Amino acid sequence: MTIKTDFSHIALDRFGYGARFKQNPPANPQAWLKAQIKPADYPPTEWTSTAALEALHDFKKKRKNEKDNPKKNKKSQKNMMSMQDNRQDSLQDNNQDNAKKNSMVNMSDVDSNGLRKYINRQAQSLTNGAIIKSIRADETFQYRLVDFFSNHFSVSMNSINLRAMAPTLEREAIAPNIDTYFSKMLVDVETHPAMIIYLNNERSSGPNSPFVKKRKNRGLNENLAREILELHTLGVQGGYSQNDVIELAKAITGWSVAKGKRVKKHGFVFNKGMHEPGTRTVLGKKYAQKDHQQGIHILKDLSVHPSTAAFMSQKIAQHFIADQPPKALVDDMAKAWINSSGHLKTVLNVLIDHPLSWQPQKQKFKTPRDFVISACRACGKKNVPKPGASTTLKLLGQTPFGAGSPAGYGDTFDDWSGAEALITRIEWAEHLSASAKVNPVKAMQTALGKHVSDNTLMAIKRAESREQGLALMLMSPEFLRR
Secondary structure, three states: OOOOOOHHHHHHHHHOOOOOOOOOOOOOHHHHHHOOOOOOOOOOOOOOHHHHHHHHHHHHHHHHHHHHOOOOOHHHHHHHHHHHHHHOHHHOOOOHHHHHHOOOOOOOOOOHHHHHHHHHHHHHHHHHHHHHHHHHOOOOHHHHHHHHHHHHOOOOOOOHHHHHHHHHHHHHHHHHHOOOEHHHHHHHHHOOHHHHHHOOHHHOOOOOOHHHHHOOOOOOOOHHHHHHHHHHOOOOOOOOOHHHHHHHHHHOOOEEEEOOOOOOOOEEEEOHHHOOOOOEEEOOEEEOOOOOHHHHHHHHHHHOOHHHHHHHHHHHHHHHOOOOOOHHHHHHHHHHHHHOOOEHHHHHHHHHHOHHHHOOOOOOEOOHHHHHHHHHHHOOOOOOOOOOHHHHHHHOOOOOOOOOOOOOOOOOHHHHOOHHHHHHHHHHHHHHHHHOOOOHHHHHHHHHOOOOOHHHHHHHHOOOOHHHHHHHHHOOHHHHEO
């Protein structure tokens, strides 16, 4: 397939987050995209799942001590207030430049409320850092891939545990694995503390396990097993039964999280005493492996199942190409999935090489995350203007790690095109335009290339001000879609 020069904007916009202001489009769009299928490059961070678990343990310990000794903590409260004042600038959610200042601190002298705020800010900094990286990077296909899989394996910040842990899942289990086998990403995600805690698997015990024999009020929890089959691999129409859910749930009993004062290393742990003994049968195949390897073997087989290949290919194509992606494209991706044993780079190469991925018509309506990142890039911004990245996305309806469901956020036109949502976008586009210092026609040329209608071009040129011209460009049909 020969790609003409104007297809470079399709590569920038459809597969990435659009062009940065005055960014030169790639000369070879396909090669440019393929070179980005590699582990996503984020700045080093001290806020890991291990650090989060340690901080959470300290928080719970402090809270218990304060309940037992309510008069003992006035001094620690004053110390925390002083520390907050000194560190506030480095913890603003737009301040990626000061990330190095946002390091772990000695929290021994602060109260539980101060530690809670510290945990929230650390996780917030990690969340916003990912958004800002997407705004500033020259190549954004790899970051869109991380965002896609992060939403596919959705976890929500519905407790302090998940507020601390959720952002670490995409950094530790997804970003390093976007060019490898899906089985590797799947195992890393399902054994990550954030996923185990989110879907309560640390509370799941086999009916015949030693643990349950001593504690009759504990038993099997099917949450993680059900979402693995329904959302993460086979899909709701994937051909599994309720018995498969139960059998998988039994196979992953004992998959837990190490935490507490006696723990040498916080994180994933296999608790043999909670594991259901015996052979499991999932989708007609028997698994006699011992301990945590039983669940690992099942996950690896699920990762290459034909239903997984079809479901994941459909979902990837829907995210990048169209709400109703061409069947021929999905079929070719699914075939590559099977033939390569779920090698993600191979499947993504098929997506990139396929002629049906390069139709000139823009068929995807931008989600709020798409819109905010691409708008900042087009307007030459390095950060999301105040009130900042996460707050802005919350206002637009797509709070990071806030879907509230393991299914994640919707990815189609109907999910984001409501009248109220569009009004909020207009208001934010005007807000962004007021702080941008770029020429609207040049911004349009960078962002849209030749994909601009005469009506849009005329409206921008006739705008009464630079701010109005930029706002019109950002809310044009061409920019709202990719």
